[in-house]
Each structure stands twice: as structure tokens, then as C-alpha cells.
Amino acid sequence: LATALTSVSIAQENLKGLTIGFSQIGSESGWRAAETSVTKQQAEALGIDLKFADAQQKQENQIKAIRGFIAQGVDAILVAPVVATGWEDVLTEAKEAEIPVMLLDRGVDAPEDLYLTSVASDQVLEGRVAGEWLVKEVGDADCNVVELQGTVGSTPAINRKKGFEEAIAGHANIVIAQSQTGDFTRAKGKEVMEAFIKSSNNGADICAVYAHNDDMAVGAIQAIKDAGLKPGTDIKVVSIDAVPDIFAAMAAGEANATVELTPDMAGPAFAALSAYLADGTEPEKFIITESKLYTPADDPQGEYDRRKGLGY
Numbered sequence: 001l002a003t004a005l006t007s008v009s010i011a012q013e014n015l016k017g018l019t020i021g022f023s024q025i026g027s028e029s030g031w032r033a034a035e036t037s038v039t040k041q042q043a044e045a046l047g048i049d050l051k052f053a054d055a056q057q058k059q060e061n062q063i064k065a066i067r068g069f070i071a072q073g074v075d076a077i078l079v080a081p082v083v084a085t086g087w088e089d090v091l092t093e094a095k096e097a098e099i100p101v102m103l104l105d106r107g108v109d110a111p112e113d114l115y116l117t118s119v120a121s122d123q124v125l126e127g128r129v130a131g132e133w134l135v136k137e138v139g140d141a142d143c144n145v146v147e148l149q150g151t152v153g154s155t156p157a158i159n160r161k162k163g164f165e166e167a168i169a170g171h172a173n174i175v176i177a178q179s180q181t182g183d184f185t186r187a188k189g190k191e192v193m194e195a196f197i198k199s200s201n202n203g204a205d206i207c208a209v210y211a212h213n214d215d216m217a218v219g220a221i222q223a224i225k226d227a228g229l230k231p232g233t234d235i236k237v238v239s240i241d242a243v244p245d246i247f248a249a250m251a252a253g254e255a256n257a258t259v260e261l262t263p264d265m266a267g268p269a270f271a272a273l274s275a276y277l278a279d280g281t282e283p284e285k286f287i288i289t290e291s292k293l294y295t296p297a298d299d300p301q302g303e304y305d306r307r308k309g310l311g312y
């Protein structure tokens, strides 16, 4: 991230002094809070006046905020869209006001000409990497998986489910026995995992939990411990984001795998905006960030320490 910050501050001089509205979903997870702090750091480094709006995970609050940015006549708008549908009207209003919109970390079901670019990970790949790890981990043994889904209707929840199911297809010994949303939060992840445990012989029938993000996994780990079971051994824990606390869990032997998601989505978005404003360069419509598997073999304490300095 440090290099990204330097590279961002050296280039993109034409962003200095711009006013950019940022409609952020909320602070439901450690990853989301890091995305917010990284975005604010990058805006600061570029001399951008960032107008920040936290929607508490409600789409109507995001739409209200975007309409406010349009009325204010901001130069550009960043949106992390909480769910995939319902954006066409407000994005059309932004287009008619000739305000470029850049999507961060989630997608929308809307015509692509309504936004300048979308910066996100390949969320199907994330689910597939998680599933492939479990396939390798369990071999031929029977494994009942419980799944903690992300926010209903969000592209990460839809795509991470799809990717995981693709990876375990053809391995009849691995079955998703229960699946429910934990809305990407620790509290809900814990609550839903408690219910999963209660309805599966006090967790004895659960071989693994697949959580669409680390925060729900951390909540699930607590529920597993409360039931007197050992997370990481009695019940395997695989999730996505690579936030510091999942590495702390790995170091304690309580989590088994995570797929990294960079919180730096704004860097590529600002770079795309700068080129577009400079000479009309149309950026790639979908800028895809890297996904990388981490397990306890990858120096979890070192990864915890490294991330702690990066906006988490």
C-alpha cells in the first residue's frame, strides 16, 4: 500500500482540488473499515476533497447520498453498492449531470455505460479458491459444510457462493448442509453459527464452515468455542478478506484458510478518473484486483503485523 500511496501522489496531479463524493456501504466488517481508511488516505495524498457518506448498509441511504452529491455538483462519485439491483435511476441521473461514477468492491445490474469503471476482485474466483482448499483438505472424507453467506443480493454473496459450489461439484463427499446469510458481520455470523451448531448434533455433524468474509468467520469461531468444540480442528474454518484478525485466529490454530481481498480499491479508481479527465481515456470497464490464498503455513503472525500497518 505504501508504494500505491507514493505512486498515486506522484501521478494524477489533475485530481488536486476536485470534490469527490463517496457513498460507502457502512462499517459492517474490518475489511470495509480498512477500505474507508485507505480511500481517505489516498484522497488526502491526492489533494481531493472527499465527501464521505456512511449508509449503515441501507441502499436507500446510498441513493439519497448520491442524489446529494449530484445536487452539490461534485466532480465525481465513488459508490460501493450494497446490493446489485436498484441503481439504474440514480446512476442515470449522475450521467445526465455528467458526473463520472466509479464502483468499488461490488457490482451492479445496470447498463455499463452508467459508470466509468468498476474496481473489484473476481468474487467467483474467491469462492472457487476457498472451495478448492477444502477439497484438498478433506480428501475423500465425508464433509458437511455450513455456509455463512454475505449480504443477500450483493454480488460478493452471489458470486462467492457460485465459485465455492463450482469447486466442490463432483466431490459428492462434500455437501453444503446448511446455508444462511450472516450479512458480513461478526455478530450475525456468531448468531447463525450457533443455530447451525444447535441443529447438527451440537456441531458434531459439522466438518467445516465456509464464511463469505472473515468477520463472519470470527463470529463463527466464537460460537464453535462456546459449544465446547475446537475451531480449526473439530470444525475447519475457511473464509475471505485476509483481515488481521483471521491471521490472529490462524496463529491460535483456530482458522485454516482465507482468500486475500485488497482494501485498496480507490487507488485504481482514482488513476482511471485522472486519465479520463486528462484526455478522455476510457478505462477498462472492470478492473480486477488479485486474490491470494493464505493458510497457517504463511507466517500468520507476520501477516497480522503487516496488515495492522496498512489501514486496518
Ligand code: GZL
Pocket (backbone or CB within 6 Å): 028, 029, 030, 031, 032, 105, 106, 120, 121, 156, 184, 212, 213, 214, 215, 240, 241, 261
Ligand atoms: C467484497 C466486499 C465485502 C467484503 C466484506 O468485495 O464487498 O463486503 O468481503 C464486506 O468484508 O462487508
